[in-house]
Amino acid sequence: MPPQLGTQETAQDDLHGGRAPWGNGVRAPRHAQLSQSIKTDVLVVGGGITGSLAAQHLAARGVDVTVIDREQPGLGSTAASTAMLQWEIDCSLAELTGYYGFDRAASIYRRSAAAVEGLSGLVRALGINCAFRPRSTLYIAAGETDPAGLHDEHILRERAGLPGMFLDHGGLLSRFGIDRAAAIFSPGSADADPLLLSWGLLRDAALRGARVIDAVATAYHDEPRAVTVETDGPFVIEARHVILATGYVMPDFVRSAIHRTASSWAIATAPQVPGNLWPGGELIWEASEIYNYARTTADGRIIIGGGDDDTVDPSERDRKMPQKTEQLVDSLMKLWPAANPAVDFYWSGAFGETDDGLPLIGAVPGMPRVFAAYGYGGNGITFSFMASRMLAELYAGRSERWFDAFAIDRPSPTAN
Numbered sequence: 001m002p003p004q005l006g007t008q009e010t011a012q013d014d015l016h017g018g019r020a021p022w023g024n025g026v027r028a029p030r031h032a033q034l035s036q037s038i039k040t041d042v043l044v045v046g047g048g049i050t051g052s053l054a055a056q057h058l059a060a061r062g063v064d065v066t067v068i069d070r071e072q073p074g075l076g077s078t079a080a081s082t083a084m085l086q087w088e089i090d091c092s093l094a095e096l097t098g099y100y101g102f103d104r105a106a107s108i109y110r111r112s113a114a115a116v117e118g119l120s121g122l123v124r125a126l127g128i129n130c131a132f133r134p135r136s137t138l139y140i141a142a143g144e145t146d147p148a149g150l151h152d153e154h155i156l157r158e159r160a161g162l163p164g165m166f167l168d169h170g171g172l173l174s175r176f177g178i179d180r181a182a183a184i185f186s187p188g189s190a191d192a193d194p195l196l197l198s199w200g201l202l203r204d205a206a207l208r209g210a211r212v213i214d215a216v217a218t219a220y221h222d223e224p225r226a227v228t229v230e231t232d233g234p235f236v237i238e239a240r241h242v243i244l245a246t247g248y249v250m251p252d253f254v255r256s257a258i259h260r261t262a263s264s265w266a267i268a269t270a271p272q273v274p275g276n277l278w279p280g281g282e283l284i285w286e287a288s289e290i291y292n293y294a295r296t297t298a299d300g301r302i303i304i305g306g307g308d309d310d311t312v313d314p315s316e317r318d319r320k321m322p323q324k325t326e327q328l329v330d331s332l333m334k335l336w337p338a339a340n341p342a343v344d345f346y347w348s349g350a351f352g353e354t355d356d357g358l359p360l361i362g363a364v365p366g367m368p369r370v371f372a373a374y375g376y377g378g379n380g381i382t383f384s385f386m387a388s389r390m391l392a393e394l395y396a397g398r399s400e401r402w403f404d405a406f407a408i409d410r411p412s413p414t415a416n
C-alpha cells in the first residue's frame with residue numbers, strides 16, 4: 001500500500017498548512033458533546049463538505065441523522081480547497097474513454113455536469129451565503145497536450161452532449177487575453193467559499209433536526225441490524241448505517257488499489273485593481289498531467305494552485321511552501337502578466353488521487369452497513385455532491401448499475 005495519513009494521529013492541522021482566504025470571520029456551527037450513548041438512523045463521520053452535503057440531503061429527506069467530527073466541522077481539507085466546482089474531471093473524456101469505453105465515460109461526465117447543476121440549485125434554494133458564482137471554464141493547452149489533442153477532446157465532448165467551444169490561439173488571445181496554443185471554453189461550472197458552503201449546509205441539516213456532535217469514531221462494528229461505533233469517550237453510537245466522510249484520512253478497513261495520497265499548494269493574491277482580472281472570471285486549468293489551475297474570488301483576488309507532488313508527510317509538505325509559493329507566482333505571471341503578484345495568502349493541503357480520476361463511493365466491501373465517500377482529487381466537491389445523492393439511494397435500499405464506476409474495490413484501469 002502507498003503511504004497514507006494515519007487515522008489516529010492525523011489532526012486537521014496535518015491536513016493543511018498556511019491559511020486560505022475562506023470563512024470571512026463567520027463562526028463554525030455549534031456542536032454538542034456526546035453525553036450519553038445514542039441511536040440514530042445514519043451516523044455521518046466527518047463534518048467537512050462531504051459530511052455536510054450527506055447530512056443535509058438525508059435530513060431534508062426526513063432521515064434521523066447524526067454528524068460527528070473530532071475537531072471543528074469544515075476545518076479539515078475543506079478549509080484548504082480552492083473550490084473550483086467543475087464538471088470536467090481530472091481525467092479527460094478521451095482518457096476515461098480509453099479506460100472504460102465511450103458510453104461509460106460520457107455518462108460519468110454527464111453525471112458530473114448534473115452534480116454541479118444540482119449543487120447550484122441547492123445553494124440557491126437554501127440561500128446559503130457562500131460567494132457561490134456560476135462560472136465557465138477554460139481548459140488550456142499545456143505540457144503534453146497540443147491544440148490537436150484539445151480539439152479531439154472537444155469533439156468527443158460534443159459527441160457526449162456536453163457544452164463547450166474550441167478556441168484556437170487567436171480566439172483565446174483576442175477573447176480572453178490568454179496566450180496559449182488553444183483552449184476549450186465550457187459553461188456550467190461554479191466557484192464558492194468552500195468553508196461557508198460547508199457550514200451553511202451543516203446549519204441547514206441541524207435546522208432540519210440533524211445532531212452535530214463533537215466526538216471521535218475509534219472503532220466500527222458492523223452487525224446484522226446496526227453498526228455500533230465506539231468513540232473516544234465512554235459512549236457508543238448505534239446507527240442503521242454509517243457514512244464515512246473523514247476526507248483524506250481513511251480507516252484501515254477501507255482499502256483501495258487505485259488511491260494515493262499526495263499534496264497540493266495554492267496562493268491568493270491581494271485584491272487586484274478593478275479591470276485587472278480576465279473578463280468573465282473563468283476557472284482556468286491546464287490540460288496537462290502536472291497542472292496549475294486558477295480562479296478569481298468575489299473580492300477580486302486571483303487564486304492559483306498546483307505544483308502537486310506525492311509528498312504525504314505534513315511537515316515536509318509545509319516545508320515546501322516558500323518554494324511552491326515562488327513557483328506559483330511565477331506560473332501566475334506567465335499566465336496573466338498583468339496580475340499584481342503580491343501574495344496575501346499561501347497554503348498547502350493533503351490531496352487524494354485515483355488512477356482514473358474518479359472517487360471511491362459506496363458500501364465498504366464486507367461491511368454492508370458502512371458507506372464511504374473518499375478519493376477526491378480536483379473535483380472533490382462536485383463528487384461529494386454526487387456521493388450525497390448516491391449514498392441516500394443506497395440507504396433507501398436502491399442501487400443503480402452506474403454506481404459501480406465508483407466502487408471502492410474497483411481494479412485499476414491502468415494495471416496490466
Ligand SMILES: Cc1cc2nc3c(=O)[nH]c(=O)nc-3n(C[C@H](O)[C@H](O)[C@H](O)COP(=O)(O)OP(=O)(O)OC[C@H]3O[C@@H](n4cnc5c(N)ncnc54)[C@H](O)[C@@H]3O)c2cc1C
Nearest residue numbers: 046048049050070076077078081082084217247349380381
Ligand atoms: C489545495 C487544495 C485544493 C483543492 N481544490 C479543489 C477544487 O478546486 N475543487 C474541488 O472540488 N476540490 C478541491 N480540493 C479537494 C476538496 O477540498 C476535498 O475533496 C474536500 O475538501 C474533502 O472534504 P471532506 O469533507 O471529504 O474532508 P474534510 O474537509 O477533511 O473533512 C473530514 C472531517 O472528518 C473529521 N474526522 C476525521 N476522522 C474522524 C474520526 N475518526 N472521527 C470523527 N471525525 C473525524 C475531520 O476532523 C474533518 O473535519 C482541493 C483540496 C486541496 C487540499
